Amino acid sequence: MVTDPSNSKREVVGSLLYLATISRPDISFAVNYVSRFTKKPMRSHWAMVKRIFQYIKETTKFGISFNGDKNLSVYSDCDYGGDTETGQSTSGVILLRGGPIVWLTQKPNTVSNSTAKAEYRAAVLAIDEVCWIRRLAQELKQLYTSKPTPHYIDNHSLLFTY
Structure with missing residues (x-):
């Protein structure tokens, strides 16, 4: 065989x-x-x-650590047109609550025609994850705040439209 x-x-x-x-x-x-x-x-x-x-x-000696912080925060980023063959971007999201609890990278099915649009799609992906985790945390009685979740983005054009 x-x-x-x-x-x-x-x-x-x-x-x-x-x-x-x-x-x-x-x-x-x-x-x-x-x-x-x-x-x-x-x-x-x-x-x-x-x-x-x-x-x-x-890096086997490194690990994920949780500091006990109960506040949610999310980071999103995107490499505009990072795939040189297709022109598609890759989005990355990490959701923290004292440590990383959700992380993902995703290549969307569409090609963005601007860096702001690519970053916007990454931000929407992050918002979807935040909404899901907030609903889950509230149902499990683990979220005791109604404050919005801080969303950290490094794209200036997106910051002014978001």
Whole structure:
């Protein structure tokens, strides 16, 4: 029985996706990027996967810590047109409550024609996550405030429209 080497590479990337989803927000962007090439991986993509494993090995002593802060805050960012082949952007969101509780990276199905629009889409993604987690926290009686959740964005054009 001959095994397809690309299947084993897909399994490795799948394992990294699981790790990024469960406990390693710091590798989310890199793993999201290499997962785009699982259908036809090249040597350069495999080198990126090896580099992610090297990074994980070098950072095993670090971990997620929670400082007890009960306030929610969210950060969002986007790399406008980061995929040079398709022109699509990648959005990143992290929601904190004393430590990271939700994180994700996502490549939208559409191409933005401005950096403000790409950042706006990342902000909307973040707002969706905040709404969901606030409803869940209120239902579990873990959220004791009606104050709005601070949303940190680094794009000036978006700050004035948001």
